[in-house]
Amino acid sequence: MTSPITAQDAHPGPNLTGERVLIYHLRDVIKTREAEGAAFRLRVPSLQIALGEKIALIGESGCGKSTLLDMLSMTLRPTEIGSFRFRPERGADPVDISELWRKKQLNRLGDLRRLRIGYVMQTGGLLPYLTVRENINLSRRLLDMVDDGLVDELAGDLGIRHHLDKLPHMLSVGERQRVAIGRALAHRPAIVIADEPTASLDPIAAERIMSLFIELVDELHITVILASHAWRHINRLGLRHLEHHTHREADGSMTETVVSG
Ligand SMILES: Nc1ncnc2c1ncn2[C@@H]1O[C@H](COP(=O)(O)OP(=O)(O)OP(=O)(O)O)[C@@H](O)[C@H]1O
Numbered sequence: 340m341t342s343p344i345t346a347q348d349a350h351p352g353p354n355l356t357g358e359r360v361l362i363y364h365l366r367d368v369i370k371t372r373e374a375e376g377a378a379f380r381l382r383v384p385s386l387q388i389a390l391g392e393k394i395a396l397i398g399e400s401g402c403g404k405s406t407l408l409d410m411l412s413m414t415l416r417p418t419e420i421g422s423f424r425f426r427p428e429r430g431a432d433p434v435d436i437s438e439l440w441r442k443k444q445l446n447r448l449g450d451l452r453r454l455r456i457g458y459v460m461q462t463g464g465l466l467p468y469l470t471v472r473e474n475i476n477l478s479r480r481l482l483d484m485v486d487d488g489l490v491d492e493l494a495g496d497l498g499i500r501h502h503l504d505k506l507p508h509m510l511s512v513g514e515r516q517r518v519a520i521g522r523a524l525a526h527r528p529a530i531v532i533a534d535e536p537t538a539s540l541d542p543i544a545a546e547r548i549m550s551l552f553i554e555l556v557d558e559l560h561i562t563v564i565l566a567s568h569a570w571r572h573i574n575r576l577g578l579r580h581l582e583h584h585t586h587r588e589a590d591g592s593m594t595e596t597v598v599s600g
């Protein structure tokens with residue numbers, strides 16, 4: 340059950356030791372949702388994501404991007420799980436996420452999420468009563484991490500150092516998105532999950548912020564998975580695309596998306 344999960348040849352990818360370590364290894368994971376007579380099913384026959392990879396999930400509205408990201412961030416319980424393993428550290432045993440859900444170990448899932456995952460939401464999700472500095476530092480504070488200078492460094496890299504003592508409402512939407520990116524990275528998570536992180540920005544700002552974001556995750560060796568509509572720009576950043584196919588019944592009663600990669 341705790342045998343190391345590695346795959347040497349499924350996808351060529353970044354690799355520091357010659358060994359390709361999988362941060363996510365999913366098999367036969369399904370989420371079904373039903374709303375007012377219309378059913379949706381997301382099926383993941385097989386998904387392998389290596390530590391250090393940069394992944395893009397690009398698809399039309401309603402195809403299930405957020406559903407997949409919410410399952411990967413362990414906020415949404417899959418309906419069925421063949422196997423779901425998460426291995427945020429090279430050299431550590433993979434964690435059996437399926438078992439944690441089955442045993443309803445929600446605290447353990449929450450701990451994993453806080454420690455290992457950073458999340459960037461479409462509209463930032465900053466706390467309005469905390470300053471920019473406090474917002475960026477929030478993920479660290481929750482983990483009792485001492486200041487190692489990273490918050491200031493990230494603020495500098497993101498071009499928001501002069502806003503650190505302001506409240507979020509005093510910033511532009513683009514600046515707030517930069518703060519949200521800083522917050523997702525500040526506790527040095529193993530992976531950052533970004534659900535349309537630049538969707539509320541104009542194309543030029545979106546491109547600039549997306550490039551900055553990818554530069555930073557590269558620098559900090561953080562794995563990234565992002566969902567986006569921004570085809571052309573994403574291609575230029577060299578992310579690996581997750582394959583997915585969506586099938587809709589003609590009468591609209593059922594939509595199924597199959598993701599694999
Ligand atoms: N809480 C929910 N309850 C029932 N159905 C839901 C729920 N959330 C989403 N769905 C349905 O699941 C399907 C996939 O939704 P999802 O939010 O994953 O799509 P998406 O690809 O992220 O879309 P968008 O690009 O608009 O964000 C949709 O048909 C949606 O209506």
Ligand SMILES: [Mg+2]
Nearest residue numbers: 404405406534
């Ligand atoms: Mg979505």
